[in-house]
Amino acid sequence: MHRLIEKGLMFGNLIRVDSPILVERYNRALKHLTGKETAQKVFHIDISGYSPEIGDELDDDLYLNHKGVNRQFILLTTEQATAPLLNAKFSTSRGILRQFIEENRTELFALTARDAVAGELVNSVYVADTPARLFDMRKIAIEADTTSGTVATAKKLGEMIDRFKTEPDGWYDDVLIADMIGMAKKTGDVVRNPVALRQMSFGQENFWTDHFGGMYVFRGVDHPAAIVARDKKDIGELPIPFVFDLNDRSAIAKFLALNDLVEPILEARGVDSAAILHQKMDFIVASVAAEMKEDLAGATRRDLRRLGRQYADQLPEAWQGLAALVRWAEEDGPWPSITSEHAAYFYTLRAKDHPDADLVNMLLAELTPLDIRQLFICHKEVFYRAYADWPDEKRTYVVDFLDREYQVDKAGTRATLFGHEAPMTAVPRVRQPDLISRVGPWGAVTRGRR
Template identity: 65%
Template sequence: MKRLISKGLMFGNLVEVSSPALVDRYNRALKHLTGNTTGLNDFHVDISGYSPEIGEELGDPLYLNPNGCNRQFILLTTEQKTAPLLNAKFSFSRRALRDFIEQNETKLFALVTRDAVAGELMNSVLDLSSPERLFDIHRIVVEADTTGGDVKNARALQEKIEHFRDDDDAWWDDVLIAEMIGLAKQTGDVTRNPVDLGSFEMKVPDYWTAHFGGLYIFRGVEHPAAIAAGDKAALGELPVKFLLGMDQPNRIAKFLELNDLAEPIVKARGIDAAAILRQKMDFILVDAAAEQGHDLTGATRRDLRMLARRIGSDLPEAYHGLAALLRWAEGGGPWPRIASDHPAYFYTLRAAAGPRRDLVNQLLAELTPLDVRQLFICHKELFYTLYRGWGEQKREFVAEFLAAEYQVDKAGTRAALFGHEPGMEEPAPPPEPARPSRRRDDLVARVGPWGAVRR
């Protein structure tokens, strides 16, 4: 993993904490939330204030996320909003934190100049002793305050000010006036500079969780379902009509089609489908070549083409399926019939535009793990897990590729892959569950992406 860290592909874009004042504020907040403190004089934090260095010091990578259920956070600066979220257990956690910071940025900026802001993402479930509890999560409420209680005190002062204004006899209430003066010394003038963070709530009808082997929950679509990445049988009975497993590609494909959640890359607008297909083929080739012990050091695209000719008969079926589709896309071949049980099928799809785009792209990344670029962008937790099991040749190639072609232009790469849509870091919040319109007049939507369509 040191290779990834050195290239900025792991623990990248974290916020450095090195000044004694910020370290002291962090320790006060850490003591307030967990009862622990750190002896480190400098460290780095993610959007939630989690520090991998402190996690290693404490021997607890979940020191701000007990039970992996209700994520606690420490804000030292509003600049944390651009940092990643490490050890994510739910797909909605980073979005909730970022939206909360952006909604209250001015107030938070004023608060963190004096103290750290500590809080928690409350989801109404305190433990996840069984998979059924996941379906009790419907909304996220963010609660936060400074370690000195500035927000609490500001609310109390505001209530006293309103009472003072409304009660004609309050002018003679010396106790009330003394309490107001005492609170004002701590909070400042809340009438001109309000510090109340207000309430923040976000509904989460659809999300991914790392718990129980990984589970994708879709409740806000026309045909709800859950998709298990782990052992489906071990989950038992769940309060959802359809529970699908990763070993059921036909059913997953039907689910995506019925809910208009995915579209063929070759029919998507705003992207170079042929270039994307070639890159996916290269990734599949690299995996096969690494398995066979071929040297990939410094391999260029020309080197990969030569390698493909050399081991062509040993390449997996997914490679040949994408090659056939590429020939069609470039006008040199017939339309390939790639059914949902074909190894190349999910490699030919991308998420359709909409509020569930990022969640579906994460699901597709898990279904197509050889596409390491999409895996890294859409499902970093799984990328790091699989990376540990790769051979040295593949590790080196993938790290060099991502550093050279992704890190230098993240926005451009995302636009090339997913079209001119909102960036992956800022997904739009899902709307209220509704019945989406069905494009019955669209032939592709009626027969599926690989039905009786002909070029």
């Protein structure tokens, strides 16, 4: 993994902690949450305060995430909002933490100027010992305070101030006044500078979890289902109408269609869809060439075309299907019949513009593992696992490509691949001749249902 780390493709954008004051604050918070301390003087932390160096020191990558279901966090600075979340067990965790920081940025800025803020994403499940237990997770609430209890103390001080103002003998209560003065020394002026954090809770309807080999749970859709990475027979009964595994391609395609979650790339507005398909084809060629021990260091598109011709008889069905689509789009070739059982099918889709677009693109990335760019962008946990088993030739190519093509313009690449333009209401949209009426956006799935 050293090449990924060197290029900032792994452990990138972490926050460096090298100040003795911040290290001391971190240790106080760590002991407050876990009873442990670190001997590290310099380390890096993610959005939750997790440090890979400390995880290695403690021999526990989940030292802030007990049993993978109780995510605790340590905030030293509001700059952590831009950091990634390492060892994520739930797809919603980073978004929850980021929203909490953004919604309380002013208060957290004031609090972290004097102390670390420690907290937890609280839910009613403490141990996910069976897949079914994951469905008990309905809502995530955030509890947070400084290690010295500034927020709780400020709340108590506020209540005492109200008593002082409203009780008839408040002005003469020497004990009350003395307690207020003592608390104010710890909290500052809570009237002019409130330190209360917003009470926030988040629904947990649609999410991915890393537990039990990986599972996508869609409860907040018209037709609920769970999609598991393992054989569904090994998962057991779940409290949801349908359970599919990644081999149930037609069922997954129908699920995505019925819930209106995806759209064909060729139908996407404002993108060069043929260029996106060409790139996916290049990734597939690179994978085949790597298996044949070809040197892919610095490989260009021209090199990959040459290798594609050289190994044309070994290119998989997914490449053949994408090539047929490109011929239709660019050369007025015949429309290819690509049903949900075709290896190229999910490579031709992306999430529609809806609140769970990231989750759907994550699922599509796992269904299309040869598209290394989408896998890296949308599903880093699966990407890193796959990377460990790739031949060295493919690792070299992938690291070089991501560093050269993706790192230079992350936002632009994401917008091109997954962004959505606002519809043009004034000008009617012109489609390619009769595409949808001929085969429907879901191919044989929709036609069969009809």
